[in-house]
Each structure stands twice: as structure tokens, then as C-alpha cells.
Amino acid sequence: MRISRKPTGTKFFELFTEIGANIARSVDLLDEFVQAPADRRPELAARMHALENAGDDATHAIIEHLDRSFVTPFDREDIYRLAARLDDVVDHIDAAVDLATLYRVGDPPAGVPAQVELLRRAAALTAEAMPRLAEPQELTAYWVEVNELENKADQVYRRLLSELFNGERDALEVMKLKDVVDELEAAADAFEHVADAVHSIAVKEA
Amino acid sequence: MRISRKPTGTKFFELFTEIGANIARSVDLLDEFVQAPADRRPELAARMHALENAGDDATHAIIEHLDRSFVTPFDREDIYRLAARLDDVVDHIDAAVDLATLYRVGDPPAGVPAQVELLRRAAALTAEAMPRLAEPQELTAYWVEVNELENKADQVYRRLLSELFNGERDALEVMKLKDVVDELEAAADAFEHVADAVHSIAVKEA
């Protein structure tokens, strides 16, 4: 008989679920941002920053709960690492939105909506996986799919770069837009790092 | 009496050996790529991508074997980390080749062959170390040498950057070439991260 982790881990799983939902909201807001006219950007960037702060608060709540808990559902360091990596996702999305606003970049390159769509799918998978963390062995499909999305994101990103460098934009504008799409690419990588952290918990518990 | 790790770990050591050999092949192909005329690049980039896929398959085989194994030669998380870091090496080399092809960059800067030569030596050391993983304590020389190569790679990289920025190339061409040499520098760092993962196994087992 396998002893359920639920009793000792309920609070952790609730907090991870909350963080997963917050990530999904931040990608929805990113989607709105890339479609919005430039004059709405400061307002949307402020809302994104509020989501980033909410994520920070939930991350700190996990760490404080870790400090107070005698029994934890997984190794303490694995909980800590998963929380830190989830935090990175929204950090990169917030950075992309913040830089696009500060730099007053022009319209995003044609490849950006495809990049955002892949983030949206990774966010949905992540948000669905978080409430199921108590059974990490059953999250193999999640891990495989996020890894496949990251491979697709790499391809979309490289095509985006070659579009950026096609000679239609001046060098400074290319540098600004590249900073923004680099942060979105880092967000796609960050989803993979979250999935790797989940997978490495599953491997340990096997 | 020290019990040999061989019986439980044979399959792991075989897979790591295969990955080491695949890395050495990918650096040989990189060497061919930087010397080849631009019209051969797409064909060589496709071959590199095939090596990258082969590496992915071997990495997944390690992870699947980990999922199925009750006894492992090292901690499960250390095997997992080493596999992930080896995978990064070919990913960066593949990215360099892919970007150079997509961007249709001109001739590589004069410092690139020296950068590739350092990667070739790090790859040879790594390929030699992998079949000897069962005795990680005896790999100190490997770890020290890869760290020294990484220090040299840093110096070569910075001289390469100052060559890139000497004013002979326009800003967009500098940005494209910098993306390529940054991926090669990341590959040199990735070899060091592999060696660190091996060293940290040796430290644990001491």
C-alpha cells in the first residue's frame, strides 16, 4: 500500500496550484499585450507587474511553509527548486512586457503571436499539472509535452530572429525587439525547467 | 573491499559513452562547418540536427532506464543532471550552426577556429571520461583540464568579441555573428558544467 502524500502536503499543493493559475493568467495578459495598441502598454505592464508580485508572494508563502513544516511531501530542496523555477516563468514574461513598454518598440515581428501561443499551451499544461503534484509519476505526459513545446518554441524563435535580421529594421530597433523576444524564449525554457524539476521529483520517488 | 558499480550500472555507462562519442562527432562536424563554403551550410546543418536528435534519443533512453531501475550506480538525481548537461552541449553547437545558416553570415571572424579547437579538445576529454564514470574519483585530471580549457575559451571569446567590434562590420552583421559565437561560448561553458556534474558525483562518493 502506498501512503498518500495528501495529508502532509495539502498546503503545498494548494500553493503550487495557485502559482500555476497565476502563470496562466500572466500568459493571457501577455497575449492581450502583444495585440494591444502602444498607448495601452503602460497599463497592461502595470497589471503584469501585479501578477508578478502575486507570484512572488505565493513563492514566499511556500518557503515560509517549508520553514515551519516538519514533514514535507517531497524532499525540501525539491520543493524549493520547483517554487524557484515557477517564479522564473512570470519573471521572464514580466521582463518582456516591461522592456517592450520602456523601449517603445514598434509592432511586434510577425512570429511573436506563434511564440505566445506556445507559451499559452505550456502554461495550460503547467496549470493542469500543479494540482496533480501529489502523484508525480502520473505526470510523464505533461513533462513530454512541455519538452516538445520547448523544441517547437526554439524553432519559432530562430525563424523570428531571421525575420528580425532581414534588413527591414535599423540596428537599434532590432536590438530592442531581440531583447523582448529573448525574454519570451527564456520563458519557454523556464517552463521546460519547471517540467524538469517535476520530472526529477518523479524519478527520485520511483 | 570496494564493491564495483559495474554490475548495476553497465547500461548507464554504455549510454553515457554513446553520448560522449556523439558529442565528439558533433564537434568534428562543427569544424567542417566553419571551414565549408556558405552553399554547403544547409546540408551540414541538417547533419548536425540529426546528431542533436541522436543525442536526445540517448538522453531519453537514460531517463527511461532510470525510471525502470531499482538500483542505480549513483544517486538518481545525479544521473539525471549529468544527462541533461551533456544534452546542452550539442544543443548549443546545433544552435550555432543553425543560426549561422539562417542568418547567412559572412566568413567567420579569425578567432573562430581557435574557439572550435578548444571545443574539440573538451569534447575529446569528455568522450574519454564517459566510459570511466564507474570510478569518478579517478576523473580529477579530466575535471581540471576541462576547467582550464574553459578559462582559455573565455579569453579566446573576449578577443573574438573585440575583433568583432573593431568597426569593419556593420551593426547587424556584428549582431548575427555575435549570436553564433555566443552559442559556441555557451558550448564551452556546457562542457565545464558536465565536468562539474561528474566532479560533484566524485565529491559525494568520496
Place this chain on the structure above:
Amino acid sequence: MRISRKPTGTKFFELFTEIGANIARSVDLLDEFVQAPADRRPELAARMHALENAGDDATHAIIEHLDRSFVTPFDREDIYRLAARLDDVVDHIDAAVDLATLYRVGDPPAGVPAQVELLRRAAALTAEAMPRLAEPQELTAYWVEVNELENKADQVYRRLLSELFNGERDALEVMKLKDVVDELEAAADAFEHVADAVHSIAVKEA
């Protein structure tokens, strides 16, 4: 009764203290560098490189001591990780100084002194924390403050970027200066990674 870690860990704590002091010295030198006229840069860069070498030596001394020690004050892998992350701090500062010298960049952007001041405060907190590593649970304030400094450093960095891109500099000069301030931003992140490594030791020991 809690058994003190002091007896088994004295040598480790001494080496970490030495590394903390070396980091503080390197940030003082960075402060001198950003205020110095361009013709003093090569001399100051050479002095920074000497500090970077001294840090490397202390890091290797920790690793050698780890190889020889039967009993360690924390898990071997945590000591190893903390040493590696401390090493990264000076590496990034050294890279910033080296690139600024090699590239012969003009005067630093107006935001750089604020960036250096935040590094100076993070370095002071880190140097103060290292002699107190034997009681990691008492370092919560250190961890919280370094995280706050890193958040401020992010904001300073982004304002610095928008200053860099305001159109007063040509694209190549922007790229060079961006490489330098990116290394300083990476140093701020590296201080946070050090604090995270300390915090994760505290979490484990809780």
C-alpha cells in the same frame, strides 16, 4: 541540545569568509574602475583579474578540503554549490571590467554608479553572512535583503537599458556598453543565487 557545527567546519567557514572578503574587495575595485579615466583601465583590469584568481584559488581550496574531509558541516553537494556560486560573482565583475577595457567603451551610462552601489551593498551583506554560515537559520535577514537588492538591481538595469537605447549612441557603442552592463546585472543575479544556496542549506537543516 544542538551540537555545534564549528569543530568539523572551521576550515570551511574560514575559506568562505575569505571568499566573502575577496568579493567585497572586487566590488570596491569595480567602483574605482567606473570612476577612473580610460587610461587607467588596463591597470585596474589587471588588478581585478588578480582578485578573480585569488577567488579561484580559495574555491579550489574548499573543493580539495571537501575531498579530504570525512565529516562536513553541511551536505557535501551544498558546500560545493555555494562555492561555485560565490565564484560566479567575481567572474561576472571581472568580465564586465575586462570587456569595458577591451572594447574601449566611452563614459559609462548615467545609471551605472547606481548599479555598482547595489552590488556594493549585496557584497557587504554577503561578506557579513559568510562568517555566520555555521548558523544558517539566522541568516534569513541576509537572504531577504539580497533578494530585495536584486529586485532593485533589475529596475536600475532596465532604466539603464532604456537610457542606452535613447538614440544618442550609435548601435555598435550600444552593443558594447550593453555587454558590460549585462555582466553587472549577471553579478547582481549571482549574489541572489549565492543567497538562495545559503537559504536552501537553512531549509534543509530546519
